[in-house]
Amino acid sequence: MKLEERVSLGRFTTIGTGGPARAFARVESVAELEDALRFAAEGGFAVATVGLGSNLLVADEGFDGLVLKLAGHLTVTEVSGDVLAAGGGAANAVCLHRARAAGLGGFEFACAIPGTTGGGVWMNAGAYGSDFAAVLERALVVGARGAEWRTPGELGLRYRHSDLGHGDVVARVELRLKPRPVDEIKAIVADLQAQRKAAQPTNKRTYGSVFKNPDHELTAGRMLEACGLRGHRIGGAQISPRHANFIENADNARSADAIALMAEARRRAHEQYGVVLEHEVQFLGPLELPHLGG
Numbered sequence: 068m069k070l071e072e073r074v075s076l077g078r079f080t081t082i083g084t085g086g087p088a089r090a091f092a093r094v095e096s097v098a099e100l101e102d103a104l105r106f107a108a109e110g111g112f113a114v115a116t117v118g119l120g121s122n123l124l125v126a127d128e129g130f131d132g133l134v135l136k137l138a139g140h141l142t143v144t145e146v147s148g149d150v151l152a153a154g155g156g157a158a159n160a161v162c163l164h165r166a167r168a169a170g171l172g173g174f175e176f177a178c179a180i181p182g183t184t185g186g187g188v189w190m191n192a193g194a195y196g197s198d199f200a201a202v203l204e205r206a207l208v209v210g211a212r213g214a215e216w217r218t219p220g221e222l223g224l225r226y227r228h229s230d231l232g233h234g235d236v237v238a239r240v241e242l243r244l245k246p247r248p249v250d251e252i253k254a255i256v257a258d259l260q261a262q263r264k265a266a267q268p269t270n271k272r273t274y275g276s277v278f279k280n281p282d283h284e285l286t287a288g289r290m291l292e293a294c295g296l297r298g299h300r301i302g303g304a305q306i307s308p309r310h311a312n313f314i315e316n317a318d319n320a321r322s323a324d325a326i327a328l329m330a331e332a333r334r335r336a337h338e339q340y341g342v343v344l345e346h347e348v349q350f351l352g353p354l355e356l357p358h359l360g361g
């Protein structure tokens with residue numbers, strides 16, 4: 068394991084903002100991961116893992132800890148029967164390709180989710196009526212207690228949530244899929260991608276959904292649209308003119324610009340609908356949204 072210092076994290080996120088990590092390491096095996104976690108524990112470092120940074124906002128000041136990026140063996144995928152095994156650093160797109168080649172369906176929903184399997188488990192990422200919890204047989208989690216396999220129930224997976232904490236690293240997953248003709252998989256994926264293209268910004272720098280959908284008849288996007296926020300801009304960040312639950316890096320945005328937009332969006336949703344929106348995007352470093360009164 069090679070440690071690097073003050074590596075800028077902006078280039079590891081899809082929004083492209085954020086400062087450096089105090090320390091950064093690519094880990095290529097479970098043994099290296101365990102070494103890195105031991106090093107962090109001994110040095111008193113906080114730990115976080117980055118996947119493809121597709122639901123991640125890093126503070127402009129950076130993260131005062133060790134950031135891990137899974138590589139090598141921790142990105143490998145293989146199929147055995149109807150189980151797809153993949154490293155926690157494997158991209159969903161690669162897993163989907165592998166599953167399709169093996170004639171295994173059930174993971175098509177992930178064609179819309181530009182992350183890794185580890186990030187997918189952490190977030191219980193999902194789309195079009197399915198999510199990781201629906202296909203995950205078990206995940207190998209490496210943390211302070213060592214390495215252990217956990218089921219979706221043990222991971223506490225629910226809507227865009229797991230009980231994992233920073234320092235718990237998803238090193239490997241096993242997805243149980245079902246036999247499906249390759250042409251059927253291709254057709255499902257093409258249909259989902261067309262739906263996505265019609266509704267959301269697909270060629271902009273964003274971090275996906277900003278807020279979770281609230282317990283309300285309106286989705287977060289519709290609510291923010293009704294609050295008049297489409298296209299609203301602060302600094303270099305703007306609420307997508309296409310879909311109000313997306314923030315785009317329109318022009319050299321800083322994470323502080325995105326936070327200011329999120330604070331304004333929460334304030335308006337609270338004022339107009341009495342709803343407290345909860346952020347879906349994950350924060351790394353000293354980032355926080357102001358409390359709402361009432």
Ligand SMILES: Cc1cc2nc3c(=O)[nH]c(=O)nc-3n(C[C@H](O)[C@H](O)[C@H](O)COP(=O)(O)OP(=O)(O)OC[C@H]3O[C@@H](n4cnc5c(N)ncnc54)[C@H](O)[C@@H]3O)c2cc1C
Pocket residue numbers: 081115116117118119120121122123137155156179180181182183184185186187188189190191192193194235236237238268269273274275276349350
């Ligand atoms: C255009 C676009 C569309 C999107 N559409 C969807 C969608 O339809 N549905 C959906 O659910 N999400 C969507 N997202 C959000 C995002 O793709 C998912 O949340 C994805 O699962 C994040 O994976 P990641 O590897 O990029 O994780 P990151 O963004 O890198 O990290 C997210 C969180 O997971 C943690 N993490 C990452 N890897 C690991 C690991 N191996 N072990 C432990 N913790 C880890 C990070 O520390 C962080 O807290 C979209 C994003 C974009 C940009």
